[in-house]
Amino acid sequence: MTTMKTVALVCLMFICNLTIAQKHVETISKSLNFSQVSPDNYLVIKNIFGSISVEAYNGKEVKVEVQKQIEAKSSIELEKGKKEISLGVIEKTDRIILYPDTPYGKFNSEKESFRYNENHNDRDYEYQLNFTVKVPMNTNIKLSTVNDGNIYVKGVQCKLIRTNNVNGAITMKDIAGKTLASALNEDINISYATAPLDDSTFKSLNGDININVNSDLNAEVSFKSLNGDFYTNIESVQASTKTTTKKTGGKRGTKYEVNAKDSFQLGKGGSQLSFDLLNGDVTLKRN
Numbered sequence: 001m002t003t004m005k006t007v008a009l010v011c012l013m014f015i016c017n018l019t020i021a022q023k024h025v026e027t028i029s030k031s032l033n034f035s036q037v038s039p040d041n042y043l044v045i046k047n048i049f050g051s052i053s054v055e056a057y058n059g060k061e062v063k064v065e066v067q068k069q070i071e072a073k074s075s076i077e078l079e080k081g082k083k084e085i086s087l088g089v090i091e092k093t094d095r096i097i098l099y100p101d102t103p104y105g106k107f108n109s110e111k112e113s114f115r116y117n118e119n120h121n122d123r124d125y126e127y128q129l130n131f132t133v134k135v136p137m138n139t140n141i142k143l144s145t146v147n148d149g150n151i152y153v154k155g156v157q158c159k160l161i162r163t164n165n166v167n168g169a170i171t172m173k174d175i176a177g178k179t180l181a182s183a184l185n186e187d188i189n190i191s192y193a194t195a196p197l198d199d200s201t202f203k204s205l206n207g208d209i210n211i212n213v214n215s216d217l218n219a220e221v222s223f224k225s226l227n228g229d230f231y232t233n234i235e236s237v238q239a240s241t242k243t244t245t246k247k248t249g250g251k252r253g254t255k256y257e258v259n260a261k262d263s264f265q266l267g268k269g270g271s272q273l274s275f276d277l278l279n280g281d282v283t284l285k286r287n
Contacts, residue, residue, distance in 0.1 A: 022078040024070040028087050032062040035093050039159060042140045043133065044097040046107065046114045050128040051149030051168070056137040056156045062096050063134040072125035081125035100129050112142070140177075150186075157193060169207070183207055187280075191287075195219070199272040208280040214287050218267035221284070225277040229255050232284045238265040252283050 034041045043062060045052050050069075070081035088101035090109050099107045104123060105116040128148055135141070135156065143151050144164040151165050157176035169186035172179075178198035181188050187207040195217045202209050208228075223230045233253030263272075266284075275282045 022072050022075055024068075024078055024082055026068050028064075028066040028068055030064040030087075030089065032064060032089070032091060032096050033060065034062070034096065035091075038094060039138050040094050040140070041136075041138075042095050042142060042160075043135050044095060044112055044142045045131055045133070045144070046097070046099040046112070047129060047131060047143075047145035047149070048100055048105070048114070048116060049126075049148045050130045050145060051151070052131045052133075052143050052145055053152040054131075054133045054135060054141055054143065054156065055154045056139070057134045058137070059134065060136055061134075062136075062139070064098065065132045066098075067128075067130040067132075069128040069130070070125055071127070074124075077124045081127055085127045085129070087129065098131065098133075100127075102127075159198075196273070197271055199274070201274045201276070202282075203276045204280050205278045206280065207277075209275060209277065209282045211282070211284045212287050213285070216267055217284075217286060218270040219273045220263050220265055220269050220271070221273045221275070222263040223275045223282060225275070225280060225282070227279045228277050228281040230275070230282045230284070231255050232266075234266055234284065234286050238269075253285065 037060070043054065066087050068085060070078055070085060072078040072081055084103055086101045088099040088107060090097040097109060097112065099114060105114055107114050130149060137155060138158045139156065140158045140160045141153065141156060142162040145151060145168065146166045150168040151163050151170045153161065153163065153172040153175060155174050160178045161172070161175060162180040163170050163172070164182045165186065166184045167186070168183070170181055170183045170188045172190045174191060174193045176192060176194045177196065179190065179196055179200040181190065182203040184204070185206045188202060188204055188209045191212040192214060194215050195213045217234060231252040231254065
């Protein structure tokens with residue numbers, strides 16, 4: 001009898017929770033244009049909660065879709081969230097800037113920085129803004145998010161690609177250009193249509209970094225990791241006297257033990273590729 005009462009109580013609590021939970025989902029769509037066609041144009045997305053996906057296409061407009069999600073325990077708080085959370089848009093001569101427009105943060109358009117004051121409010125709802133954007137292929141991009149989402153980039157071939165994710169992964173496919181990528185707690189996976197010709201930096205605290213290139217790679221490589229190793233299948237490696245190699249099986253290639261102060265040359269040398277990790281490995285491969 002006691003067991004039946006316990007089961008009934010658990011079921012009642014579950015039904016009550018379903019009743020209390022409130023969720024709102026809507027899609028915000030915009031078509032934006034740079035004021036001039038230029039290889040110096042930038043798309044900047046500064047997100048806090050949610051994912052970012054940017055894909056290149058053969059067009060001139062910046063096509064934006066943002067899925068806005070609000071979740072609360074009451075209809076009153078849900079309505080509050082629907083009113084308070086919106087998409088911020090700033091259009092400049094060479095910049096299109098997208099960001100969460102909320103009462104809990106202030107965006108500085110000049111510095112392109114977001115000042116978030118989450119610890120100083122009594123927000124009783126959860127929200128996400130998930131960005132899906134199409135851009136002209138040569139658009140430079142600066143993307144960042146903090147929680148509840150990954151960053152994905154495909155086909156962008158430009159001067160600069162900057163991505164920063166705190167608690168999610170970064171994946172980029174068929175890209176080209178100077179790359180600055182940082183993922184604090186997840187992996188970075190990048191495939192290049194053409195190898196970067198300008199100095200590029202890759203950072204991760206607790207994830208691996210995997211780089212694939214579809215062409216010959218001529219670069220100077222520096223690698224620093226407290227608990228990780230460097231692997232490559234590229235044979236034209238000129239290592240310093242302080243760099244040692246260990247032949248390993250599998251598809252990852254040769255393992256290099258690199259002194260943090262040293263670098264080694266791939267091919268003819270050239271741009272500097274810097275890898276800085278704490279607990280992860282780097283795999284650099286030519287397809």
